[in-house]
Amino acid sequence: MATVEYNKKEAFVRASLRDSIPRYKALLIRLCAVVISLIICAFLIYSITKINPLKVYQAMFEGAFGSVRRSWITVRDTMMLLCIAVGLAPAFKMKFWNTGAEGQILVGGITTAACMIYLKSLPTWLLFICMIVSSCVAGALWGLLPAFFKAKWNTNEILFTLMMNYVAIQLTSFFVALWENPYGSNTVGVINQTGHEGWLGYMFGDNMLFGQEYSLNVIIVMTLTVLMFVYLKYSKHGYEIAVIGDSQNTARYSGISVNKVIIRTMLISGAVCGLSGFLAVSGASHTISTSTAGGRGFTAIIVAWLAKFNTFTMIAISVLIVFLEKGAVEIASQYNLNDYVSSMITGIILFFILGSEFFIRYKLIFRKRNKEVQ
Amino acid sequence: MKKIIALIVAVMLVVSLAACGNTTDATKDQAAKTANSDFKVGVILVGDENEGYTYAHIEGIKEAAKKLGIADNQIIWKYSIPEDETCYDTAADLADQGCSLIISNSYGHQSYTQQAAEEYPNIQFVAMTGDTAKATNLKNFSNAFTRVYESRYVSGVVAGMKIKELKDGGKLTDKNFDSDGNVKVGYVGAYPYAEVVSGYTAFFLGIRSVYPEASMEVQYTNSWFDITAEGEAANALLSNGCVIIGQHADSTGAPAAVQAALESGKVCYSVGYNVDMLSVAPDAALTSATNVWSVYYEYALGTAMKGDKVDTNWAEGYEKGAVAITDLGKSVAKGTAEKVEEVESAIKSGTLNVFDTSKFTVGGKEVTSAFATDTDGDFTPDTDEAVFDGYYHESYFQSAPSFQLRIDGIKELNNDQ
Numbered sequence A: 001m002a003t004v005e006y007n008k009k010e011a012f013v014r015a016s017l018r019d020s021i022p023r024y025k026a027l028l029i030r031l032c033a034v035v036i037s038l039i040i041c042a043f044l045i046y047s048i049t050k051i052n053p054l055k056v057y058q059a060m061f062e063g064a065f066g067s068v069r070r071s072w073i074t075v076r077d078t079m080m081l082l083c084i085a086v087g088l089a090p091a092f093k094m095k096f097w098n099t100g101a102e103g104q105i106l107v108g109g110i111t112t113a114a115c116m117i118y119l120k121s122l123p124t125w126l127l128f129i130c131m132i133v134s135s136c137v138a139g140a141l142w143g144l145l146p147a148f149f150k151a152k153w154n155t156n157e158i159l160f161t162l163m164m165n166y167v168a169i170q171l172t173s174f175f176v177a178l179w180e181n182p183y184g185s186n187t188v189g190v191i192n193q194t195g196h197e198g199w200l201g202y203m204f205g206d207n208m209l210f211g212q213e214y215s216l217n218v219i220i221v222m223t224l225t226v227l228m229f230v231y232l233k234y235s236k237h238g239y240e241i242a243v244i245g246d247s248q249n250t251a252r253y254s255g256i257s258v259n260k261v262i263i264r265t266m267l268i269s270g271a272v273c274g275l276s277g278f279l280a281v282s283g284a285s286h287t288i289s290t291s292t293a294g295g296r297g298f299t300a301i302i303v304a305w306l307a308k309f310n311t312f313t314m315i316a317i318s319v320l321i322v323f324l325e326k327g328a329v330e331i332a333s334q335y336n337l338n339d340y341v342s343s344m345i346t347g348i349i350l351f352f353i354l355g356s357e358f359f360i361r362y363k364l365i366f367r368k369r370n371k372e373v374q
Numbered sequence B: 001m002k003k004i005i006a007l008i009v010a011v012m013l014v015v016s017l018a019a020c021g022n023t024t025d026a027t028k029d030q031a032a033k034t035a036n037s038d039f040k041v042g043v044i045l046v047g048d049e050n051e052g053y054t055y056a057h058i059e060g061i062k063e064a065a066k067k068l069g070i071a072d073n074q075i076i077w078k079y080s081i082p083e084d085e086t087c088y089d090t091a092a093d094l095a096d097q098g099c100s101l102i103i104s105n106s107y108g109h110q111s112y113t114q115q116a117a118e119e120y121p122n123i124q125f126v127a128m129t130g131d132t133a134k135a136t137n138l139k140n141f142s143n144a145f146t147r148v149y150e151s152r153y154v155s156g157v158v159a160g161m162k163i164k165e166l167k168d169g170g171k172l173t174d175k176n177f178d179s180d181g182n183v184k185v186g187y188v189g190a191y192p193y194a195e196v197v198s199g200y201t202a203f204f205l206g207i208r209s210v211y212p213e214a215s216m217e218v219q220y221t222n223s224w225f226d227i228t229a230e231g232e233a234a235n236a237l238l239s240n241g242c243v244i245i246g247q248h249a250d251s252t253g254a255p256a257a258v259q260a261a262l263e264s265g266k267v268c269y270s271v272g273y274n275v276d277m278l279s280v281a282p283d284a285a286l287t288s289a290t291n292v293w294s295v296y297y298e299y300a301l302g303t304a305m306k307g308d309k310v311d312t313n314w315a316e317g318y319e320k321g322a323v324a325i326t327d328l329g330k331s332v333a334k335g336t337a338e339k340v341e342e343v344e345s346a347i348k349s350g351t352l353n354v355f356d357t358s359k360f361t362v363g364g365k366e367v368t369s370a371f372a373t374d375t376d377g378d379f380t381p382d383t384d385e386a387v388f389d390g391y392y393h394e395s396y397f398q399s400a401p402s403f404q405l406r407i408d409g410i411k412e413l414n415n416d417q
Helices: A002-008 A023-049 A053-065 A068-093 A101-118 A124-153 A157-179 A215-234 A236-246 A248-253 A258-285 A296-306 A311-335 A340-361 B002-034 B052-068 B085-096 B107-119 B148-168 B194-210 B227-239 B253-263 B293-306 B336-349
Strands: A013-017 A362-366 B041-044 B075-078 B101-104 B124-128 B141-146 B183-189 B214-220 B244-248 B269-273 B285-291 B313-316 B323-325 B371-373 B383-385 B410-412
Touching: A023 A053, A023 A340, A053 A068, A053 A311, A068 A101, A068 A215, A068 A236, A068 A258, A068 A296, A068 A311, A068 B085, A101 A124, A101 A157, A101 A258, A101 A296, A124 A157, A124 A258, A215 A236, A215 A258, A215 A311, A236 A248, A236 A258, A248 A258, A296 A311, A296 A340, A311 A340, A311 B075, A340 A362, B041 B052, B041 B085, B052 B075, B052 B285, B052 B293, B075 B085, B085 B101, B085 B107, B101 B107, B101 B293, B107 B124, B107 B141, B141 B293, B148 B183, B148 B194, B148 B244, B148 B269, B148 B285, B148 B323, B148 B336, B183 B194, B183 B227, B194 B214, B194 B244, B194 B336, B194 B410, B214 B227, B227 B244, B227 B253, B244 B253, B253 B269, B253 B285, B293 B313
Parallel strands: B041 B075, B041 B101, B101 B124, B124 B141, B141 B313, B183 B214, B183 B244, B214 B410, B244 B269, B269 B285
Antiparallel strands: A013 A362, B285 B323, B371 B383
């Protein structure tokens, strides 16, 4: 008879779709996820390495914010990642899988470097306009091509944008060989090292804005973040993007020109990614190489996706990912743990954050206690 | 059971958390007391201990530090630093942390290390295996390289002894000879650069010093570390009939391929690079040419600790013990150890010069003139005459190898430059 009883029993736990969840509650669930993942990581770190996990976390923190220089490098890299994610947001919201950010960054970087090399005698303001405009145009063109083919012949944008990355890498190799300095080194070296022409931090001469080399990076990217948020949420374009993302047929039915929106959105997405190339070259490395994008075009996909295309949430996620990256180098240095440990930590934390989405969407209902208790 | 283990782990964790705070501080204090100065070294590494090239550098620095009495906490390690602006950021960060000597171990780090050197004139920077220090005229920026071509020559002698034994024992088949009756040797090279050319030429000259009727084929992989490509290159050379496979690439791909071929009945042996290859090729590996980095690091760390200037272009070989060959494998020919000793002492005393111009020809003629330094960057040396006193002076004008003559008897199979 036991089986019959078992069948009659209500399931121990059931999941039901939530109608809505207050914002603070969703935030709390995510916070819990991070805390739990840190505890799990602590167990792992201790059981494998016998090192006090709190010390490891402290070292990670020092790696990211341990000195003024480190903090600013963390901020610089966060802004870079955020900028790419902001660029990806409109395309992804439209369910256009732009995996070509790497290429769009590289072509933006190439044009920026070209301006720095060939136009350095121009007045500073004109030089910067040239760099910004050319990098946006280059990125936009790199995004336009796959969008055009998608709109016209419904080609697969994932493969197309990915292939465009390889074209951009080859193009970068070509320009690196063309501009290499010292000749024969196969690297471009630091461009305009003495005069700082076209260096974003030196835009106003040697007096840096707020005394920091990277403060302009922050201003540019934060402005973009706000603009993109408004664009996606409150503009007619943003609404069209959202509708197409939900259903292209609905969009067509309601009279939205899907092809036009796809092309327009990819122009914007590509332009912002191209601008990240400008930030990478003019605002950070002052050189160009095939590793200028450095996989950040792909990391930004995780950022955009985790943030559900909310550009403000992206700030937090970019900070987290860059923090983990910087922490990795430091724990490797301080404790001789190689960076696999921090890849593990990153993996666990991201897993929990993704997993917490389940608890935000669903409510768990536990079986009621036995009748005697009631 | 699992619960019990989990519980134990949890308890251990809690206890350790409570205990750790005190103990580590105590050990830190103690270390600070034993440290004999506030000298600090920063090390920028392209890989970590899992990668052979970097591992050799880590071991070299650790050994040097031990000899000099430099404590662990006086060395700051930065692992897996890519060859881009991250290298500059890291160098600047190490400078902020008070390092007075900063070393980067990969060629690709050089320009970024140099950038940091320009910014911090009071700190010494070393770009290992680099070649621009002399040209930059920076007083605090230097390069270093071992005379590894010397140990490649000796590893060639080991290979030559083996070829002689195989020939005398009638183990070679027609396929192992080229049309001129020379025994075929193969070489897996990384890139067609001077560093590699210098290395394989020395290896080949070593073979010919023992067994003159030899010719060599070189197959490039265009990568410093690619297990698959190196294995494939070795197999291609083996199927061409090569008896010995030498290498100038960092993985164990080639020796492993040679071992597999040997097990399948082919007559073939391997000479490795950097590390002892006996673990992957116990029967096929004869020996490996290797660098003894600790010799340089002991010099550099010791010099910098005293506050003196590190040599701008350091290059040493057998004389200072900066190069060596690894333990001989069980397959080496009889009498190899004695022969190796004889050749090594001849190199040390200077009676034997690896690039003796009477021992090789280019285009059928003896070489009377060759430049060592390239000033306009077209990969063709244009200044500093290196041929005098009857031999090519390798690593004489700069620490990095410069010999890039293509001598007779060596054929590059896939050089598309």
